[in-house]
Amino acid sequence: MPQSATCHQCGAEIHVVERVGRRDSCPGCEADVRCCLNCVFYDPHVSHACREPNVEPVRDKDAANFCDYFSLGNPAARPAVEPSQAADARARLEALFAKKKN
Numbered sequence: 188m189p190q191s192a193t194c195h196q197c198g199a200e201i202h203v204v205e206r207v208g209r210r211d212s213c214p215g216c217e218a219d220v221r222c223c224l225n226c227v228f229y230d231p232h233v234s235h236a237c238r239e240p241n242v243e244p245v246r247d248k249d250a251a252n253f254c255d256y257f258s259l260g261n262p263a264a265r266p267a268v269e270p271s272q273a274a275d276a277r278a279r280l281e282a283l284f285a286k287k288k289n
Contacts, residue, residue, distance in 0.1 A: 194222035195262040197250065207259050209251045219251035220259070227260030 190203040199215025211220040223229045228239040234275040239256040 191261045192225060192261040194220070195222070199261075201225075203259060207257065209253065214253065220249050221254075221257055223248035223252070223254070224262060225259060226254070226256075228256060229259045229260065229262075230262055240243050 190207075192201050192203075193199065194215055196202055196215040196218040197213060199213055201213060201220055201221075203211070207221045207225075209221050212218060213220060217241040223236065223245050226237075228234060228237050228242070229248070230238045235242065236248060237245075237256075242254060242256050245254060246253050
């Protein structure tokens with residue numbers, strides 16, 4: 188089944204006819220395609236930056252790996268976390284723990 192996504196590094200269109208191999212690279216910048224940053228499960232806001240609970244932790248998120256759960260995603264389509272949302276969440280946590288210390 189053909190797949191299409193954009194490169195995590197340069198934003199070039201990536202077209203895959205069969206499956207993404209470990210040695211596949213971006214036609215625009217030669218970055219590894221089969222890496223965490225191009226995976227549908229990649230999420231920097233969760234444990235090990237992966238939403239797949241059974242995955243082995245991968246240290247280098249932009250390098251090719253052997254993860255069995257890899258599924259080509261579209262980094263450009265991921266929702267960005269607004270800085271204000273992160274600051275609000277941090278403030279609520281700090282307030283919560285400040286209450287417990289008193």
